[in-house]
Amino acid sequence: QVQLVESGGGSVQAGGSLRLSCATYGYTYRLGWFRQAPGKEREGVAAIDGDGKTRYAEFVKGRFTISQDKAKNTLNLQMNSLKPEDTGLYYCAADFRVRTTTTCSGGICYTAPSVEPRDYNYWGQGTQVTVSS
Numbered sequence: 001q002v003q004l005v006e007s008g009g010g011s012v013q014a015g016g017s018l019r020l021s022c023a024t025y026g027y028t029y030r031l032g033w034f035r036q037a038p039g040k041e042r043e044g045v046a047a048i049d050g051d052g053k054t055r056y057a058e059f060v061k062g063r064f065t066i067s068q069d070k071a072k073n074t075l076n077l078q079m080n081s082l083k084p085e086d087t088g089l090y091y092c093a094a095d096f097r098v099r100t101t102t103t104c105s106g107g108i109c110y111t112a113p114s115v116e117p118r119d120y121n122y123w124g125q126g127t128q129v130t131v132s133s
Contacts, residue, residue, distance in 0.1 A: 002026035002122040004024055004093070005025075005092075005125075010129070017078070017081075019077070020033065020092075020129075022124060024092075028122070029096045030094065031047065031048055032113070032114075033046050033066060033092060035129070044116060045057050046065075047115045049100075053113055055112035063081045064080070083131060084131045088128075090126060090128075091125075
């Protein structure tokens, strides 16, 4: 059975940084971070698979970094240059299946782990992130 426990949320002013962590218990191949703002659907933020491949949502590219410490069974999300629109409940999620999506730009295609919520079966309870202007 997979269990996920998030930590590290809090309140910060725009432009600030936060680091989220997720303790993972049980076998997982693919891990991701998701968020949900009040009145909005849950959306994918970033994902990493067992081979170290990563995928980021466009709205966090260059600001957020996902990483995994396999020795400590921990998933991290470093969030820099935070914006008020980054406010929401952040979830850690996991799955043991291979699910990828391929994106192409300028003739170059990149296959990376999915950040679609439907491709994840195990979820943490969430940690609140609030960014004030």
